[in-house]
Amino acid sequence: AQKVTQAQTEISVVEKEDVTLDCVYETRDTTYYLFWYKQPPSGELVFLIRRNSFDEQNEISGRYSWNFQKSTSSFNFTITASQVVDSAVYFCALSEAGTGGFKTIFGAGTRLFVKA
Amino acid sequence: GAGVSQTPSNKVTEKGKYVELRCDPISGHTALYWYRQSLGQGPEFLIYFQGTGAADDSGLPNDRFFAVRPEGSVSTLKIQRTERGDSAVYLCASSLTGRGWETQYFGPGTRLLVL
Numbered sequence: 599a600q601k602v603t604q605a606q607t608e609i610s611v612v613e614k615e616d617v618t619l620d621c622v623y624e625t626r627d628t629t630y631y632l633f634w635y636k637q638p639p640s641g642e643l644v645f646l647i648r649r650n651s652f653d654e655q656n657e658i659s660g661r662y663s664w665n666f667q668k669s670t671s672s673f674n675f676t677i678t679a680s681q682v683v684d685s686a687v688y689f690c691a692l693s694e695a696g697t698g699g700f701k702t703i704f705g706a707g708t709r710l711f712v713k714a
Numbered sequence: 715g716a717g718v719s720q721t722p723s724n725k726v727t728e729k730g731k732y733v734e735l736r737c738d739p740i741s742g743h744t745a746l747y748w749y750r751q752s753l754g755q756g757p758e759f760l761i762y763f764q765g766t767g768a769a770d771d772s773g774l775p776n777d778r779f780f781a782v783r784p785e786g787s788v789s790t791l792k793i794q795r796t797e798r799g800d801s802a803v804y805l806c807a808s809s810l811t812g813r814g815w816e817t818q819y820f821g822p823g824t825r826l827l828v829l
Contacts, residue, residue, distance in 0.1 A: 602756075631814045643757070643805070643820040650815055689756050693814040700814030701770055702747070704756030 737806030745812030
């Protein structure tokens with residue numbers, strides 16, 4: 599069965615600090631997709647990044663970077679030089695083939711507070 | 715272009731009543747998903763439509779929950795005999811074809827409160 603674990607419930611940092619959000623997943627499939635979404639206080643989930651199971655290349659986008667390691671089933675997300683606007687709940691998600699198509703399972707989320 | 719829209723944004727009802735929640739996906743998106751998000755939790759999968767048909771409804775908690783998408787665009791999530799435990803934010807998302815790698819675009823959600 600698929601499962602996504604985000605062990606950090608809340609993280610609080612001061613602006614300009616770096617912060618890493620952890621994500622560990624479980625799946626029996628060899629083909630799967632991993633995502634990170636951001637949910638700001640307004641409530642609407644915003645897509646950040648996608649990775650497929652065959653591509654372990656890490657990615658950097660501005661202040662955001664992602665570290666995908668199949669050996670440890672982890673897909674961690676780092677924000678460099680955090681800003682107050684980064685305050686939100688961040689969700690890691692796993693998509694794998696289900697009964698009629700692809701089913702997405704979300705972790706419980708990590709709430710990030712960035713203080714000025 | 716317009717994103718995913720959901721109506722109403724908030725719904726307050728009494729225990730035992732029937733409610734309908736509506737989702738308008740992005741035009742041209744064939745896949746539509748319903749999720750339920752309880753306070754402090756991640757979105758929980760309910761049902762996934764591919765066109766007009768429910769491709770996977772394994773997340774519906776019981777037979778009080780039902781969803782339709784009769785013309786392959788707008789979808790309605792229906793909850794009968796509501797219970798206080800049904801209180802949550804109901805999220806709708808759509809994607810172009812439903813393949814696993816596709817980004818799902820989420821609506822703002824409907825906040826349901828059952829008194």
